[in-house]
Amino acid sequence: MKTPKLLLSFLCAGLLSAGASLSAADKPLSVGFSQIGAESGWRTANTDSIKAEAAKRGIDLKFADAQQKQENQIKALRSFIAQGVDVIAFSPVVETGWEPVLKEIKSAGIPVVLSDRAVKVSDPSLFVTFIGSDFVEEGRRAGEWLAKKTGGKAVIAELVGTPGSAPAIDRKKGFEEVLAKNPGMKIVKSQSGNFTRAEGKQVMEAFLKSPDAKQITALFAHNDDMALGAIQAIEEAGLKPGKDIIIVSIDGVKGAFEAMAAGKLNCTVECNPQIGPQLFDLIAKVAAGQKVPARVAVQEGVFDETQAAAELPNRKY
Ligand code: GYE
Secondary structure (H helix, E strand, C coil): CCCCHHHHHHHHHHHHHHHHHHHHHHCCCEEEEEECCCCCHHHHHHHHHHHHHHHHCCCEEEEEECCCCHHHHHHHHHHHHHHCCCEEEECCCCCCCCHHHHHHHHHCCCCEEEECCCCCCCCHHHCCEEEECCHHHHHHHHHHHHHHHHCCCEEEEEEECCCCCHHHHHHHHHHHHHHHHCCCEEEEEEEECCCCHHHHHHHHHHHHHCCCHHHCCEEEECCHHHHHHHHHHHHHCCCCECCCEEEEEEECCHHHHHHHHCCCCCEEEECCCCCHHHHHHHHHHHHCCCCCCCEEECCCCEEEHHHHHHHHHHCCC
16 A cells, blocks of 8 residues: 555654754764863862863863963864854953954854853853852952951952953952951052962062061962962061961862961962853753853852861862
């Protein structure tokens, strides 16, 4: 018996659509991720979290390390467009200068997810969502801790993060909000150590060599790596870090907990780098065309030296 024509076309359509959905489901999601670099313990932990989560989910991850240079990030983003990835995610080294490349990505129809750091753009449709910490709040927490510890009296040296980066701008802002309420606290030195241990050490050495170095009673470092570098500089200058100079920094990496347990660092404000799971939840939703919030926060706390020994075994980064 002849198969009726209509039934045949139904069968074919069924087979075709089954085939199409099979191959779509088989093809792993491809994601281009442009990372800033490997400047700090925080960044290394962040990269590990992103790579591990992508591997766990079977994502085809194209990962590029920009060695802290915006031009390298822009090149990587363009190569992701050329490769036709499904979603582009990146952690922008600085806040400005992204509009042209973001427009190119938008014209290519690829959604963008910002990870860790924000950008300043006039058109909010240039990215879908941003997952990251509240850096202003972290700066406030560091300032509030220091105000409490010193009774609101401190002559402060500040090691600033990468110039123009969201965490450097926002952490300074939050910290200075607290200073504005505490007239006995003032910043007398402030310079960038680019979020690295080596530059944190160099800049602290220069601070300590200046004629008015003796008045410094506290150090605010925008990240732990710079604080750890500064601790070395302080020791080499014959002073006791954590005692002669009270030190507060941000991130909460293992090295900071070790330094606190040794009495050389006084406080670290947590900034959680393990955003891989939350990031890929977002990416999966964005790829599936689902609605996501424009801003997703990462959870974190504040730890001081009295908690260091108990918390140390729990630290994964
Ligand atoms: O605090 C610092 C890193 O953007 C939150 O970048 C991140 C910062 C982090 O180099 O250690």
